[in-house]
Amino acid sequence: ETGVTQTPRHLVMGMTNKKSLKCEQHLGHNAMYWYKQSAKKPLELMFVYNFKEQTENNSVPSRFSPECPNSSHLFLHLHTLQPEDSALYLCASSQVMGESTDTQYFGPGTRLTVL
Amino acid sequence: GEDVEQSLFLSVREGDSSVINCTYTDSSSTYLYWYKQEPGAGLQLLTYIFSNMDMKQDQRLTVLLNKKDKHLSLRIADTQTGDSAIYFCAENRGNMLTFGGGTRLMVKP
Numbered sequence: 368e369t370g371v372t373q374t375p376r377h378l379v380m381g382m383t384n385k386k387s388l389k390c391e392q393h394l395g396h397n398a399m400y401w402y403k404q405s406a407k408k409p410l411e412l413m414f415v416y417n418f419k420e421q422t423e424n425n426s427v428p429s430r431f432s433p434e435c436p437n438s439s440h441l442f443l444h445l446h447t448l449q450p451e452d453s454a455l456y457l458c459a460s461s462q463v464m465g466e467s468t469d470t471q472y473f474g475p476g477t478r479l480t481v482l
Numbered sequence: 483g484e485d486v487e488q489s490l491f492l493s494v495r496e497g498d499s500s501v502i503n504c505t506y507t508d509s510s511s512t513y514l515y516w517y518k519q520e521p522g523a524g525l526q527l528l529t530y531i532f533s534n535m536d537m538k539q540d541q542r543l544t545v546l547l548n549k550k551d552k553h554l555s556l557r558i559a560d561t562q563t564g565d566s567a568i569y570f571c572a573e574n575r576g577n578m579l580t581f582g583g584g585t586r587l588m589v590k591p
Contacts, residue, residue: 369526409486410525410570410581423578457524470513471579473525 370394371474373458379480380448388443388477390458397463399441400471401433404455416441417463448481455479486573486582493588500558502585504571509552511573516545516556519568519584528556528569563589 371392380386392399401413415423416435430452432444441458455478459471485507494500506514512533517525531538531545531554538545544557554571568584 369524371524373524409583412578415578459525469574470515470527470530472527473517475524478522 369472369474371458371460371472373456373474373477375477376475377478377480379482380445381482382448382450384448385444385446387445388456388458388479390441390443390460390474392439392441392458392460392472392474394460394472396460396472397438398461398469399435399438400459400461401441401443402457402459404457404476406454410457414443445479448479450481453479453481486571486580488569488571488582488585490583491586491588493590494561495590496561496563498561500556500561500565500587500589502556502558502569502571502587504554504556504582506552506554506571506573506580506582508573508575508580509549511575513574514545514547514554515572515574515579516543517570517572517581519570521567525570558587561587561589563591565589 374389398417403411412425413427414433419435430447434442455476457476458474461469461471487505515530516528518528519525542559546555566589568586570581570584572579572581
């Protein structure tokens, strides 16, 4: 247990569905991250929130919409996804983004399959 | 190619030592990390090394850092079947983590 939880662990959705991924951290951290892990690509950073403010959007398509209501919770809202969006979506948290000593802790991921 | 590079695959016998290598690009990286990912799981932080260190040892794990060559390695002593996983190195670049593509370690009994 890393102190970062993600739900659901597995999700199958059609291209017209709307779903949300949830991440919660119990570490008292102030920064939270969404990553995408595909079979044939390195880990890709999608979004970063620092003190609830979005600080990074790594050219992610608008069909992915993040939400960070507080420092402990992070959501990824999904709509009109494509089959190529099927991947493992990982959430991470760290004390404060931007400090050179910052260390990220990861959740177990949500395995998403888009049909 | 990838900015942080790792070989794709390593196979060792149980009880042997494993050495996983990584090359990175940003000489100003402050910390370098090793993460482990078991099947179906997220990334588990294994260890990290501060850039002003050459070596760090933590039980069966030894991290070596060659800043001149921008080369990082992870040595696992007495490798066990439970060490089978994908190992990712990462550098802290511009306050963000950049990951290598991962090395799949297979441990044969």
